[in-house]
Each structure stands twice: as C-alpha cells, then as structure tokens.
Amino acid sequence: MSSKMAAILENSSIYALLLSGLVLGAIVLWQLQTYKPRDPREPPMLPARIPYIGHILGLIIHQAEYFQQLASRTTFPIFSLKMLSGELYVVTSPDLIKAIVKNPKVFTFDEIFVVASESVFALTKRQMDILKEPRVGSNEKYPIAKDTQQSMHRTMNPGASLDHLNARALNRFARFVNPIGPTGINVKLYEWIRHAFTLSTMEAIYGPINPFSEDESLIPTLQHFEDDIGLLYLNVLPQYTARAGYKARITMANSFKKYYDNKHNIDSSALIKARYEALTQGFNTDDVAAFDIGVCVAATTNSVPGTFWFLVRIFSSPDLLAALREEVEPLVTRKPGSNEAIVNVAGFMKSCPLLTSTWQETLRSIAATVTARTVTEDTMLNGQYLLKKGSYIQMAAGPMHSSPTIWGPDANDFNPSRFMPSTVSSLPKAEQKQRKTAFAPFGGGAVLCPGRYFASTEILGIVATMVLGFEVVSKDGGSLKLPRIKKQTMAVQVRHPVGDMDVTIKRRKGWENVKFAYDVVGDGAVEGEGLVFD
Numbered sequence: 001m002s003s004k005m006a007a008i009l010e011n012s013s014i015y016a017l018l019l020s021g022l023v024l025g026a027i028v029l030w031q032l033q034t035y036k037p038r039d040p041r042e043p044p045m046l047p048a049r050i051p052y053i054g055h056i057l058g059l060i061i062h063q064a065e066y067f068q069q070l071a072s073r074t075t076f077p078i079f080s081l082k083m084l085s086g087e088l089y090v091v092t093s094p095d096l097i098k099a100i101v102k103n104p105k106v107f108t109f110d111e112i113f114v115v116a117s118e119s120v121f122a123l124t125k126r127q128m129d130i131l132k133e134p135r136v137g138s139n140e141k142y143p144i145a146k147d148t149q150q151s152m153h154r155t156m157n158p159g160a161s162l163d164h165l166n167a168r169a170l171n172r173f174a175r176f177v178n179p180i181g182p183t184g185i186n187v188k189l190y191e192w193i194r195h196a197f198t199l200s201t202m203e204a205i206y207g208p209i210n211p212f213s214e215d216e217s218l219i220p221t222l223q224h225f226e227d228d229i230g231l232l233y234l235n236v237l238p239q240y241t242a243r244a245g246y247k248a249r250i251t252m253a254n255s256f257k258k259y260y261d262n263k264h265n266i267d268s269s270a271l272i273k274a275r276y277e278a279l280t281q282g283f284n285t286d287d288v289a290a291f292d293i294g295v296c297v298a299a300t301t302n303s304v305p306g307t308f309w310f311l312v313r314i315f316s317s318p319d320l321l322a323a324l325r326e327e328v329e330p331l332v333t334r335k336p337g338s339n340e341a342i343v344n345v346a347g348f349m350k351s352c353p354l355l356t357s358t359w360q361e362t363l364r365s366i367a368a369t370v371t372a373r374t375v376t377e378d379t380m381l382n383g384q385y386l387l388k389k390g391s392y393i394q395m396a397a398g399p400m401h402s403s404p405t406i407w408g409p410d411a412n413d414f415n416p417s418r419f420m421p422s423t424v425s426s427l428p429k430a431e432q433k434q435r436k437t438a439f440a441p442f443g444g445g446a447v448l449c450p451g452r453y454f455a456s457t458e459i460l461g462i463v464a465t466m467v468l469g470f471e472v473v474s475k476d477g478g479s480l481k482l483p484r485i486k487k488q489t490m491a492v493q494v495r496h497p498v499g500d501m502d503v504t505i506k507r508r509k510g511w512e513n514v515k516f517a518y519d520v521v522g523d524g525a526v527e528g529e530g531l532v533f534d
Ligand code: HEM
Pocket: 149, 152, 298, 299, 300, 302, 303, 306, 367, 369, 370, 371, 372, 441, 442, 443, 444, 446, 447, 448, 449, 450, 451, 452, 454, 455, 493, 494
C-alpha cells in the first residue's frame, strides 16, 4: 500500500471515528432530554443488543422479520422498544391483538393512514386539506377517507357486486389457460401468475378497457412502485432514493387519468363506481386517478404471492395433488359432446374442505402481516398493561402464525388438513377459539381486509382450475420444489419467494381440450362478461 493511500485511509478512519462519536453524543443528549420515567404498568422494555440504536438498526436491516426475532427472545405477549422519538409497543398475543383491534377509537389507524398517504401518494397541500376537512355538521375526522373505505367494504362483501367481480376475474383468467395446447407452455411461474392474475383482476375491477389491458408494461411498473413503497413513505428526496417507484407513481397516475378522461370507468365494477363517488365529494377526477395505484397494489400485492405459494405447495406434493383432484372433480360439470367444463366455484366452501384448508394453511405459513395503530389516550389494555397516549403499536401476525403454543408441536410444518372442520372439531373448545383468534392473515377489526372474499374466491378458482386441468412440473419434469422465502419488508404481508422458477404447464391426461368457465353463484349459470371459448 502506498504511503499516500495509507494516509488517506488513516484520515478517513479518524473522520469516521469522529463522526460516530458526534452521532452517538447527539443520541445520548436526545435520550437525556426526552427521558421520562416509565410507569411500571407499561409493557416490559426489551433492551436492544446495541444500546440506543439497536432496534432502529434491527428494523432497517431485518425489516418486518425483526419482530419475529424479538418475539423469540421473550415470553411476554407485549413488549416495548425504545425508539429515538418514543416507545413502540410490539404485540404478539392473539388476545391482546383482539382487544386492540376491537377498540378503534382508542387504537386508531386513521393518523397512520393519513401520514402514509401524504408521502406514498405524494399528496399536495390542497389534497391534504381536502382529506383533513371534517364532516360538515360534525367534527368527524377524515370523512372522505372513511366513506371511501366503507365503499370498498360494502361492494366487496358477499353479494351481487362481489359475485360479478369474481366472475369477471375468473372468466378472464380462463382466457390464459384455455388456449394451452398439447405441448404445454414453458414459463417462469411467479411471473406468469403475476401477469395472468393482474390482467384478470384489473379487468374485473376496472372493466375490459383499463390501463393494464392497454399497456401490459404497467405490470412491472406496478411492481416498481410496490418495491419502493417503504422508501416513498420515508420521503427523503424520493426522486433519487426511490427512483423507480417515483417514476412508476407518475406513469400510473397518467394512465388512470386517460382512463377516466375516456370514460372507460362506465364499464368498471361497483367497487370503482362507489369509490369514485366517495372520493369526488371533495377531490377532482385527476386526484382520483392518482389514488388508483393504491387499489392496484392492494388487489395484487398479497394475492399474487398467495396464489404462487398455494400452487407450489400443491404441485410439490403428489399426494396432496391427488387428494385435491378427487375432492374438486365433483364440482365440475362437463356437458356430453362439449369440451366446456363449468366449475362450481360457489360449492368450494361446502364441498372442498381440503382445498379451503390448504389455502388457509398456505396463508398461515406465509402471511406475516404487521399492522400498526397509534394510541390516542392512556389506556389499560385488558386491565393488564398501560399503553401511553402517542405511542405506536405494531401487531405482528408472524409470531402468532408460527407459535407451537397455539398450533401445537407441528406449528412449523405445512399441514394441509389443519383447518379442515374435522381436524378443528377434534380439538378442545379453548384451543379452537385460540387458533381462530391467532389466524389473522387479513388483519382485524376496523381495518380487516375488505378484499378477503374477492381474493380468496379468485385464488381458489384459479388454483382449482390448475389442479383439475393441468400439470405444473419443474424443468426436469418432476414435482416442484419449494423456493426460499424472501426477507419481508414492512410493506409486505404475504412474503415473496427468492427469485422465480422455470416450470412447464401442460394439459392433464383426460383434460386435453377442455375450456374452463365458472359458476360463481352456484345456480348452474355461467356469469360474467367477456366469456370467450376459442
Ligand atoms: C391474499 C390476499 C390478501 C391479503 C393477505 C390481504 C391482507 C390485508 C391486510 C392484513 C390488511 C390490513 C392492513 C392493516 O391493518 O394495516 C388489508 C387491508 C386492505 N386490503 Fe387486503 N389483502 C388481500 C387482498 C386484497 C384484495 C384483493 C383487495 C382489493 C381488491 C384488498 C384491499 C384491501 C384494502 C382496501 C385494505 C385497507 C382497508 C381499510 O383501510 O379499511 N386486499 N389487506
């Protein structure tokens, strides 16, 4: 090493040392200034391995998985983390989570939603003022946001508008698999699912002419936004720190502006019509177009990896695949002399306990939702723990979903029959109740996912189609192998796989020329528009 280089290195180590000293000093001063004695009734403090900055570093490095790591260090059902600006309570017990989500006035999501929307959607001051405007004649906060959320819950609850969504999505999906010929197709599985699922779901939600049907390159664009949500939320020069997500946000808003300007929303679902009505109480159409990226993310971000893992679990286990084929086949009507196969999707809940249980077990094993709330007043939780006003709560489903105390010694195994009524009813009543409370892939309380019926029916329909009519095999012709799971970022609920997998999708013997269609209501009729048999 030259002496000049050695001097530079020596100098830079000195600078680094000085800088670290300054940062540490500032943190200690901050801590001294903000120090408040703790009430012994508050949840116990879990110290960081590196004083002061350990938890912040832990969250930056390990993201949502940090909660899982912390939970394994303690038996407390709730614990506190000292962060720079206050305390963060982490809750991992089903009973405490239930008590929190059932009290949305005290433990609210509203403030987090508004702060997150401002940075994630890049809202202007005018848009924020509209969002913050209280309801006329009362002091109810964020009425437009609340009406919009309610419109989504209303139109995706069981009923005609939900059936219409599912019929449209599944019949669009059929147009991806019906043309598959005798030689099959070679695809990257995750990418193929993301492509077919996104186009099907967008057609169901936005109608046959929508930004994605007009420009399929929006599928990776949406992924860029999704990947950068965390950085967009931080909002530190996002045009540089979250370049791809920042550009994706602009592209998507422009595409949806064109969609509304051309009035293609006339053919949209009840969901989009009701949402539009709620939002335009204050916002203009261009504002609405800027928010639609949120719908697109919500509708695909968990469903795409959910479908992927559900399929991989089944096609990696020949016994499970065979059992599911036997269970689902009676729900298919094949008219003599015709190549149509109509799948009675409405019958899944009643007649396919293994299929529905496998979906739930897939979610248990892969969904590690972390939901947040703020505390609006000092409150004793379940009469046990004092939660202080202004603190943040993070409720982590991951530790609940994998706890041997709740699920038994096989908690870390994939047991497809775990959620079957026959399995559940063999457990003591208290255990049944505990498992029910602990299973929370769709969140809970006031922010329970409104898309849970839509997503589950769509995904069950897609997976049943693949199980019945196709073989999904790896490159060497064998069963699929489970890929590794990607580190979970804070914005992700259903964890993603590492990389993708090359597969062949080919026709199952006896189902060579079958064209799929769906009966979503269970009355024997095939619903939906755009049904194409080719
Ligand atoms: C497997 C699929 C899905 C999973 C696991 C899932 C999970 C969740 C979870 C955990 C939450 C609550 C987040 C929180 O409390 O912070 C949530 C909220 C939400 N989800 Fe889903 N979701 C799925 C599919 C969908 C679909 C298909 C849609 C819509 C088309 C959707 C729309 C929403 C919306 C709008 C919210 C916010 C609700 C509100 O603010 O009231 N989700 N989802």
